[in-house]
Amino acid sequence: MTEVDWVSRFADEVIEAAERRAPGKTIVCASGLSPSGPIHLGNLREVLTPHLVADEIRRRGHDCVHILSVDDFDRFRKVPAGVDPSWSEHIGKPLTSVPAPPGSPHPNWAEHFKAPLLAALQDLGVEVRLISQTEMYTSGVYRERVLLAMRERTRIDGILGQYRTKDATSDEGEDDGLGESGYYPYKPYCSVCERDTTTVTAYDDDSTTLTYTCACGHGETVRLSEYDFGKLVWKVDWPMRWAYEGVIFEPSGVDHSSPGSSFVVGGQIVREVFGGTQPIGPMYAFVGISGMAKMSSSKGSVPTPSDALEIMEAPLLRWLYARRRPNQSFKIAFDQEILRLYDEWDSLQRKVAAGTAEPLEAIASDRAVRTSSGPLPTTERALPYRMLASVADITTGDDEQMLRILTDLDPDNPVTSLDEVRPRLDRAAHWTATQVPTDQRTQVRDEPDTKLLESLDESQRESLRLLLQGLDSSWSLERLTTLVYSVPKVLAGLEPDAKPTPEVKVAQRQFFVLVYTLLVGRDAGPRLPTLLLALGADRIRTLLT
Incomplete structure (x- = not known):
């Protein structure tokens, strides 16, 4: 029996659920992200998990869409490190009403952080249908559902109340709509200062008139059937969207999946208030950085x-x-x-x-x-990443020098253009330039270490002589590898292809340290055959004699 991976298991479950809930309709998988700051690699799991499931469903011939809700109508919570502290005046405004960070080409804060994510998703082959929550709310698309939630506020308050006395969960810091004047699941943004520092003081179901006051001193009465500058609180907003979009699959992080958290509470609210069904929603775990x-x-x-x-x-x-x-x-x-x-x-x-x-x-x-x-696009000739990183390190990314070295790697099948090894070469070069500490970068000596050369014993001198003697006839990566490992064997009276003894292995390490020290002034560096290729025979002779 063929093993089934996790993606296929969820695809099976989603297809079965879709046929049961909405036969013949497009299957909807969903993700949601808030562009409140850099969207990091942990957030990417929120997108790639449903992407992989949706893609498997499409591979099987089903009509499936992956929607990505951008929560750009969320409030601006805090000014991140490195941004002008004066941006604190925008705290409480929708992210789309906050200016982008200084120097950004984007029209607002949300677009500034959304743009690099969308570019990355395109590179990753992730196809999504974008939904801006600013556009959805301010255009009045959700208006009837907002009015429904306000009519059902007592029922929603009752559901939320079942959990308010329980141990706090990691997402219960969210405002769930309970205030001194009662429970209201809708939070208006102030029409004057644009912040959500508002308190709903009264609401009439029949006329839909809503009265609020704001910390800025403004207060007004609006008709909620016409006022679209506000949104449902998160624990009501999320299940409303499940019902509106007909979402069948949407994962969530551990902070949304614990008892009493928004995913659990949302399951009750979507059924009892919006007449929908909770999606299949696996919890996803932490993504760390090494x-x-x-x-x-x-x-x-x-x-x-x-x-x-x-x-x-x-x-x-x-x-x-x-x-x-x-x-x-x-x-x-x-x-x-x-x-x-x-x-x-x-x-x-x-x-x-x-x-x-x-x-x-x-x-x-x-x-x-x-x-x-x-x-997806791939590298035509996928040479080892560590080799490309070494070449980029040794040459400090110089194209002409890199091509010379890569051409010499395998004379029988030479690299004739750097395009053959791109984009991998560019990735390795960028890693070397940005992630390798300066003190670990390879700095080739400008002049021979004459003091060290003069202090060598006869065995060390002979090892260098054997290396230099074999250079011209060994000018490929494979043959240089054979050469550097064979020198200590020959000195020990063994054949070049003999299996090394424990003593020879020690001698090989000592020989490598000697050559590294003479070439780069350290006892280690890029793989020695790669380093030799990079330097060229003439420079090696200059530094070793």
């Missing part, structure tokens, strides 16, 4: 999808989310771990090509490299 990027810490935030796509190709990033069940946490590497990660990915691709990959591995790989719309 080696926080310096460039992102300076922004005062965790890395974003755009940051990740600057150092890794889109299929690799998709794979990290596809291979883990939503409730499994994992880390995304910005440090040296990315080298091992790419080795693992390349190994998987070789196994997939050979037909030897495990079924679930092959499925996760397929979801990473293509969608129902077609394959």
Whole structure:
């Protein structure tokens, strides 16, 4: 029996639910994000989880849409680090009414943080139908549902009241509409100051007149059947949207999934107030970062999808989310771990090509490299990432030098253009330039270390002589690898291809340290054969003699 991955299991469940609830209609999978600040790699799970499920449903020939609700009508809560403190005057306004951060080309705060996410989603092959909550509320689309929620406020208050005395959950800090003048699930923004520092003091169901006062001193009575500058509180807003959009699948983070939280309460509200059904809603776990990027810490935030796509190709990033069940946490590497990660990915691709990959591995790989719309762009010649990073490090990203080295890697099948190894080369070069600390970058000596060369014993001198002697006949990555490992064997009286003894392994490490010290002034560096190729035979001879 073929193993079934988590995406297929949810797709089965969603298709079955759709046929039961709304046969013949478009299946709706949903995500929701607030552009209150940088949308980070943890938030990306909110989008990629339903994307993968929706894509599987489309692969099976069903009509399925993935909607992405942008909560740009949420209130501006606080001024993040690094932004002019004067922006605090906008706290309480809708995100679309707050000016973008200084220097931004975007018209408002929400658009500033939404734009890079949309660009990243396009690179990742994620197709979504965008829904701006500012547009939905201010155009009056939700008006009848707002009036319904106000008519049913006693029922909603009763549902919420079942949980208010329970232990606080992580999203209960949200205003649920309860105030000194009673319970109202609708929160108007002030028509004068635009903030939500308002209190509803009265509401009449028949005339829909609503009276509010604002902390700014303004107060007025409006007709809610005509007033669209406000929104339902979160625990009512979310289930209203489930019913309005007919959502069948929408995951949520652990903060929304605990007892008494918005997903649980929303299940009752959507049934009892809006006549809808709660979506299938798996909880997704934390996404961590291995080696926080310096460039992102300076922004005062965790890395974003755009940051990740600057150092890794889109299929690799998709794979990290596809291979883990939503409730499994994992880390995304910005440090040296990315080298091992790419080795693992390349190994998987070789196994997939050979037909030897495990079924679930092959499925996760397929979801990473293509969608129902077609394959994602890939690197034509996928040379090892760690090698490309070393080449970029040694050459400080100089195109001419990088091409020279990559051409020499395999003389029988030379790289003739850097385009063959892009975009992977560009990702590796960017990782080297931004994530490798300066003190770990490779700095090749300008002049020979004459003091060290003069102090060498006869065995060390002979090892360098054997290395230099074999350079010209070993000028490819494979042959240089054989050469540097064979020198200590030959010195020990063994054949170049002999299996190394424990003593020879020690001698190999000592030889490598000697060569690294003479070339780059440290006892380690990029893989020695790659470093030798990068330097060229003439420069090696200059530094080792």
